[in-house]
Amino acid sequence: MSHIDLSKFDATEIARLIRTHEVTASEALDWAVDAVDSRDEGVNAVWDTFPERARKEIERGLPVGPFSGVPFMIKDLGLRLEGVPTTCGSRFFADDNSKYSSELVKRYQSAGLVIFGKTATSEFGLGPSADTDLYPRTNNPWNRLRIAGGSSSGSAAAVASGTLPIVHASDGGGSIRIPAACCGVFGMKPSRGRITYAPIAESWSGMSTQHAISRTVRDNAALLDVTHGGLPGDPYFCPPPPCSFVDAAAHDPHPLLIGFHLTSADGIDPEPSIRDGVLRMVTLLEGLGHHLMETRPDFDLSEVALLYGTITASTITMMIEDRVNRLGREPRQDELLEVTRQIYSIGLRKRAVDLARTREACFTAAREIAAFTERFDVILCPTIAQLPPKHGALDMRNESLTEYMSAIFRFAPYTAPASLAGQPAMNVPVGLSSDGLPLGAHFSAAFGYEHLLYSLAGQIERAQPWVHLP
Numbered sequence: 001m002s003h004i005d006l007s008k009f010d011a012t013e014i015a016r017l018i019r020t021h022e023v024t025a026s027e028a029l030d031w032a033v034d035a036v037d038s039r040d041e042g043v044n045a046v047w048d049t050f051p052e053r054a055r056k057e058i059e060r061g062l063p064v065g066p067f068s069g070v071p072f073m074i075k076d077l078g079l080r081l082e083g084v085p086t087t088c089g090s091r092f093f094a095d096d097n098s099k100y101s102s103e104l105v106k107r108y109q110s111a112g113l114v115i116f117g118k119t120a121t122s123e124f125g126l127g128p129s130a131d132t133d134l135y136p137r138t139n140n141p142w143n144r145l146r147i148a149g150g151s152s153s154g155s156a157a158a159v160a161s162g163t164l165p166i167v168h169a170s171d172g173g174g175s176i177r178i179p180a181a182c183c184g185v186f187g188m189k190p191s192r193g194r195i196t197y198a199p200i201a202e203s204w205s206g207m208s209t210q211h212a213i214s215r216t217v218r219d220n221a222a223l224l225d226v227t228h229g230g231l232p233g234d235p236y237f238c239p240p241p242p243c244s245f246v247d248a249a250a251h252d253p254h255p256l257l258i259g260f261h262l263t264s265a266d267g268i269d270p271e272p273s274i275r276d277g278v279l280r281m282v283t284l285l286e287g288l289g290h291h292l293m294e295t296r297p298d299f300d301l302s303e304v305a306l307l308y309g310t311i312t313a314s315t316i317t318m319m320i321e322d323r324v325n326r327l328g329r330e331p332r333q334d335e336l337l338e339v340t341r342q343i344y345s346i347g348l349r350k351r352a353v354d355l356a357r358t359r360e361a362c363f364t365a366a367r368e369i370a371a372f373t374e375r376f377d378v379i380l381c382p383t384i385a386q387l388p389p390k391h392g393a394l395d396m397r398n399e400s401l402t403e404y405m406s407a408i409f410r411f412a413p414y415t416a417p418a419s420l421a422g423q424p425a426m427n428v429p430v431g432l433s434s435d436g437l438p439l440g441a442h443f444s445a446a447f448g449y450e451h452l453l454y455s456l457a458g459q460i461e462r463a464q465p466w467v468h469l470p
Helices: 011-019 025-039 051-060 103-110 153-160 177-183 217-227 245-250 272-287 302-307 309-327 338-349 352-373 401-411 416-421 450-463
Strands: 046-049 071-075 114-119 166-171 186-189 209-214 257-260 291-294 378-382 425-432 438-444
Touching: 011 025, 011 217, 025 046, 025 051, 025 071, 025 114, 046 153, 051 114, 071 103, 071 153, 103 114, 103 217, 114 153, 153 166, 153 177, 153 209, 166 186, 166 217, 177 186, 177 425, 177 438, 186 217, 186 450, 209 217, 217 245, 217 450, 245 450, 257 272, 272 291, 272 378, 272 425, 272 438, 272 450, 302 352, 309 338, 309 352, 338 401, 352 416, 378 450, 425 450, 438 450
Parallel strands: 071 114, 071 166, 257 291, 257 378
Antiparallel strands: 046 114, 166 209, 186 209, 186 425, 378 438, 425 438
């Protein structure tokens, strides 16, 4: 085994070490397996590993790509890896073995990434904490009594703990950005259609997309460079970027007009420590030459808030019914958490017109959000309104679905607009609170402008490097 401690490096640097024969792909995999054993103990970000399968891929010869030999994991929701179960965080899907690999997985493999494990998620991605009945709950690496955010809980916690430098994640309303904020790491949600969902058409009626949580901006940008692009027949189209995302991240943007707000669109204010963190970011950005203007969202999400549960219920019900048809039975009482069971029950009662009405309301809101965003180059706000709460505060075993959903919206009221509008958005770490918990700032831009966000994130990272490991 090489003497090099790979936890000190990002994926781009690990790939360079492999290319220059300073470490082998097999040694990198051995290090990653050891990191799961040592760094993930008590964090529980990683749910499953299959290193022998990964070693066979290395022995067969890896494609020559920008990440050749770099160990990698995927979130255990949505993506399919042939021959490996996708559990969706549910006992009902515990042995749901995948018969194919998703297009995004194939692109990861073509880039040379060595997939050797799965990371934790809330059940069906329905909450900001991976506390399920399938595996031990995932804990925040900064304070194990607190949640790691979600639904890409394991992805953020694995990066924050130093287990891996970059991990796949997905986001349908904040599921990349919220855990990135909770764990003090970088997370980018791309524009709708930037990454294909093939072979399925879409997820959460187009509100969900996939990408990654990472320690560094350049890793995140480089991964999007090798995975973006649609396929014929995809329901959404995103225009090609004007340059590579890595190049964008390496160069400072021109002076930007950045609108910032602290109060969410539905009138929720952040906790003082989070407010202060965003205001420190405002000061930093002004020092970098940008023009900051305080604003307030003027779009109305009240109708969407009442209707959006129809999209969630329809998607979850479709997934569960497909599984029911394969198994020939309904889920047992202990195979779904209470919140999921209630959402499934709602989905069974919804009509086609309910879904059509909800989609219409969402895309109407999307136009209003886009009009607000495009008054500025970038919009800045908090990522979450509250510091990561202790376990139990956002528990999917709650018997009151209304109470559970209200608690989520109070905790994270800022991230949904970018998902509704299909806009790119990112969490950038801004340091720690007085009690040692990560703080995050949320940036969004017009549809298709990931390159602008990467450029700004790279500039911030160079000016004020964030703490990488607890």
